[in-house]
Amino acid sequence: MPSMLIKNCSWLLTQNPNRDILRDHSIMIDDGKIIEIGSAVKAADVVVDGAGKIVLPGLINTHTHLSMVLLRGYADDMRLQDWLQKKIWPVEVRLTPDACYQGALLGCAEMIMSGTTTFIDMYFNMEDVARAVKESGLRALLSYGIIDLFDSGKAKAEQEKSRKFFEYVRSLETPRIQFALGPHAPYTCSPETLLWAREFAEKNRVINHIHIAETRKEQADSQKQHGARVVEYLDKIGALSSRMLAAHCVWLTKSEVTILAKAGVKVAHCPVSNMKLASGGVTPLPEMFDAGIPVGLGTDGAASNNSLDMFDTMKVCALLHKAHRWDPTVLDAQKTLDLATIEGARALGIQDEVGSIEVGKKADIIMLDLHSPNLNPIHAKETIISDLVYSASPANVDTTIVDGQPLMVNRKLLTMDLRQTIQNAAKVANELVHP
């Protein structure tokens, strides 16, 4: 792999433990890793100019369903059950491997162009999604969405599918793509499957990705069926562990937050999707922070967002919690940026590899062009953080680098043909919706 120098970065946001912001520093990259950060400029195979740029770690999306970009805008402004039953599920049964591949490619293009470098996915036809991600150059944790509907035969088959996908990911032999478990939710998976997933995740040291407490109805149903709230039920059957990444967690009591924290569970917070589907509640972030729960941000799938734009998710996240708590000091800009970078990495258990720009870490880096009215003027270091969270948008992302490989430079995608990707996605989406 060629060495790379990102030279003279005007503003280098390390997101290291001190949250150092360096002026006019250069980043030396070799074999996909950051080997030096300093003010000296050295020789390298590839040189990228950081002058006039804000340079920061790539954003980390901790919950999405990538191929659902195919259903972007297909059905909006509907009640959740109508949306799922009348619109989403009837289409999803027609999903083909090729559709998931083409959708995943389009989703990867969108993520690269909006500054995301790592994401965790849960969907179907995951071999095909993995293929797309491999081509795109992005980093991902991929989980097959297990739904057994409490049928033990189906449970066995679903577990087998996951096991096969685990072998498939291993066969790809690329550390950029990791396997994750994906039991869909406590209301779609039997206790047997949930426990199997817990064991499999422990044994193979992988993330166990699940949806928890997205709606009030889920909590009410849990009370009826199990005589316990969702997290209490999961705790009782022994399904929780520090390998678990729980998406949503909108409707939790403080005691459920405590249980999650004790078990070491991580949370993926999806403010845009929760608001769009009118979940009503708000994920109790301050309580989670107090309890020491690692929290990342996710867009959720494009069918309920409808973009994969992590800048949008950061801003909406900060706004939502300020408004909800009647307190503008809740979730300041730095903390919000943390959630989308180093804390997101922690939620995925990969904080030693990515999430900050530090020597020894993988070179997952994005660059924003300061030559844009919405990022000006700059008063102090803190302005940059504010600008990133409250004013930046995909238009500002100029360069996206993963593992030291440039995926986009000057807003030009390098790892795929954008026109072809859009056309192919249009074709499969049309076949899906108008069979």
Add this chain to the structure above:
Amino acid sequence: MPSMLIKNCSWLLTQNPNRDILRDHSIMIDDGKIIEIGSAVKAADVVVDGAGKIVLPGLINTHTHLSMVLLRGYADDMRLQDWLQKKIWPVEVRLTPDACYQGALLGCAEMIMSGTTTFIDMYFNMEDVARAVKESGLRALLSYGIIDLFDSGKAKAEQEKSRKFFEYVRSLETPRIQFALGPHAPYTCSPETLLWAREFAEKNRVINHIHIAETRKEQADSQKQHGARVVEYLDKIGALSSRMLAAHCVWLTKSEVTILAKAGVKVAHCPVSNMKLASGGVTPLPEMFDAGIPVGLGTDGAASNNSLDMFDTMKVCALLHKAHRWDPTVLDAQKTLDLATIEGARALGIQDEVGSIEVGKKADIIMLDLHSPNLNPIHAKETIISDLVYSASPANVDTTIVDGQPLMVNRKLLTMDLRQTIQNAAKVANELVHP
């Protein structure tokens, strides 16, 4: 003025009363006005290609303080009173005419690059703001922010300043720039000034732009001082009229909504700013719609947003109301787009001139490039509306046209030197913050 043809628009969102979406139509523009919409292609001095584009009316920002872009990111995540008293006001007393001019230019650049074609402003040194707007090519209603603090001497001086600015705008002899009154708020302006503004607005047929009920404190103080809620007080003293554009209106009772509707008052809703400053309440849009109040969307100033991005404001608006009402059917994509276009025009009293693409209207038009992953795939006409509200961002805006004059083409600003604008704004912002 040269004639213009926007030919073969792939998707033409007219926002006419039928909300017609036309395929492969062309727009013929002469003397700044739309003179024909059809499928035939005709000769024109300037030809712009609409193939591969979404073409729609320019977005309308019904509340901002343009020159405050100078304070973007300067102070965030603070309580409103701390923010104003410790950060904003001490800086604002140092505002120079040149600072307001340079700030306004930067703000205009940001608006053009994010698809806004019309806005209404309230701030200081408005002659200088007007100069910047004139150069930028944007359409604006400009108001000088009157604050008399219940001092009758100051009231006279402030009224005089407004009168002088009225004469100044008249002297510009450009219909693109209109004068508006700007009494800041019921708690900063005496009844005399509020009544003077009402009379002046009626007599000269201009908008009377004011802040109303932005915070709980404002309502509590009004109860204490006047024994009445803010809108009741304004009604009692006779300050309301159909010329009034009331920004915020966050904390209102249903009976106050009824009073506003009866008086014909219009509302500028600023969801992002209200959430960021943690106003807590939510402007009661469904009740306003039921009462027939024209409502537009505003970004508010960049010091409390922190962008002037109306795409962001549309999305956050729809999300906020769905989440607040626990109902995803509240404020669907079409209605939200209406607020940012034709309803915004209605709120400013200029719905006969702009806000839709119709023969006889001024050619204020924006074009979004479909060659972007976040706007694909397209399933049906409705997808486009959804995409615009839930997925589009400034990155997608390719061309911005006002009065038939292109202000940006292929994301290149045509009416100003962006690099110089950014540099000048940086200089005055630095002098302002570090005197």
